[in-house]
Amino acid sequence: xxxxxxxxxxxxxxxxxxxxxxxxxxxxxxxxxxxxxxxxxxxxxxxxxxxxxxxxxxxxxxxxxxxxxxxxxxxxxxxxxxxxxxxxxxxxxxxxxxxxxxxxxxxxxxxxxxxxxxxxxxxxxxxxxxxxxxxxxxxxxxxxxxxxxxxxxxxxxxxxxxxxxxxxxxxxxxxxxxxxxxxxxxxxxxxxxxxxxxxxxxxxxxxxxxxxxxxxxxxxxxxxxxxxxxxxxxxxxxxxxxxxxxxxxxxxxxxxxxxxxxxxxxxxxxxxxxxxxxxxxxxxxxxxxxxxxxxxxxxxxxxxxxxxxxxxxxxxxxxxxxxxxxxxx
Ligand SMILES: CC(C)(COP(=O)(O)OP(=O)(O)OC[C@H]1O[C@@H](n2cnc3c(N)ncnc32)[C@H](O)[C@@H]1OP(=O)(O)O)[C@@H](O)C(=O)NCCC(=O)NCCS
Numbered sequence: 344x345x346x347x348x349x350x351x352x353x354x355x356x357x358x359x360x361x362x363x364x365x366x367x368x369x370x371x372x373x374x375x376x377x378x379x380x381x382x383x384x385x386x387x388x389x390x391x392x393x394x395x396x397x398x399x400x401x402x403x404x405x406x407x408x409x410x411x412x413x414x415x416x417x418x419x420x421x422x423x424x425x426x427x428x429x430x431x432x433x434x435x436x437x438x439x440x441x442x443x444x445x446x447x448x449x450x451x452x453x454x455x456x457x458x459x460x461x462x463x464x465x466x467x468x469x470x471x472x473x474x475x476x477x478x479x480x481x482x483x484x485x486x487x488x489x490x491x492x493x494x495x496x497x498x499x500x501x502x503x504x505x506x507x508x509x510x511x512x513x514x515x516x517x518x519x520x521x522x523x524x525x526x527x528x529x530x531x532x533x534x535x536x537x538x539x540x541x542x543x544x545x546x547x548x549x550x551x552x553x554x555x556x557x558x559x560x561x562x563x564x565x566x567x568x569x570x571x572x573x574x575x576x577x578x579x580x581x582x583x584x585x586x587x588x589x590x591x592x593x594x595x596x597x598x599x600x601x602x603x604x605x606x607x608x609x610x611x612x613x614x615x616x617x618x619x620x621x622x623x624x625x626x627x628x629x630x631x632x633x634x635x636x637x638x639x640x641x642x643x644x645x646x647x648x649x650x651x652x653x654x655x656x657x658x659x660x661x662x663x664x665x666x667x668x669x670x671x672x
Pocket of ligand 1: 372373374377378381382458497498499501537562563564565566567568571601602629659660661
């Protein structure tokens with residue numbers, strides 16, 4: 344029997360510590376007015392230094408299991424989208440597997456696609472389920488960006504935040520509900536628009552590089568902005584066309600929460616009014632791969648999604664890597 348993957352539970356891990364725009368005014372030459380007008384962000388969360396990425400990811404994953412009524416020990420595959428793992432290796436997913444008590448001997452690995460990490464993970468999970476390789480796949484988007492941000496660089500430090508979100512997918516007989524399609528894209532021409540230049544094999548960290556603050560995120564914001572609007576809109580249209588849908592069929596759009604103005608640009612290009620976009624950017628800033636699953640979980644919790652609703656998801660980030668998905672809830 345043909346199988347379809349369906350999201351049966353969502354969860355999130357949100358660090359309690361808030362960092363407001365007013366707090367940032369005391370750290371760099373910026374203002375609440377500038378940040379709010381240019382980005383829509385009012386505050387973001389910062390994880391306690393005693394905790395690591397897998398701790399927050401595990402919180403989200405356990406919440407997703409609970410929401411689904413599924414025993415963590417029966418989850419046979421864990422995919423973590425992150426660029427801020429606990430350690431360079433092994434995969435953060437292996438720590439999550441142990442901490443959440445998932446099935447030892449199942450699969451656990453990370454996906455590196457920056458802000459598109461959750462949708463890349465969702466696409467891999469969907470493929471596994473459709474061909475019957477795994478039955479219960481936990482897809483997590485998690486970032487502790489506060490650890491790789493230059494807190495003296497106003498061009499980047501005002502934008503990002505920490506967080507985790509998770510979605511549990513199970514195999515269902517092919518029916519109306521579930522993941523309808525996923526589309527993944529990348530263009531390595533633009534690797535240098537948004538990256539962490541040093542600390543890998545190309546430029547291992549040295550005292551000189553650390554003094555030059557090359558271990559931190561560097562970004563050409565203006566260029567990334569243009570690509571984000573154009574590519575998320577195009578990927579969204581591809582998702583709709585593939586499924587014979589039009590913009591009027593979409594109940595909710597989950598677009599990567601990077602900048603409210605980017606989301607407004609996508610809304611205009613795809614022809615879907617902004618009130619059908621789920622927004623939480625003002626409370627969390629850009630949490631990269633965690634942005635979409637956190638938004639999804641908040642929408643579920645708020646009772647916004649009805650069975651049969653058409654959801655459109657899209658994200659773009661470093662790589663550049665971008666993606667879209669269509670889901671019948
Ligand atoms: C970063 C971003 C908010 C900047 O907004 P913008 O409208 O493009 O602003 P600009 O880059 O044109 O900068 C305008 C001015 O504000 C200044 N500025 C930058 N950051 C600032 C801050 N935090 N506070 C105050 N001023 C700031 C710049 O130095 C520049 O000054 P100048 O004109 O004297 O050189 C916007 O480009 C953006 O969101 N890009 C996408 C970033 C992103 O989402 N990346 C991740 C994608 S996954």
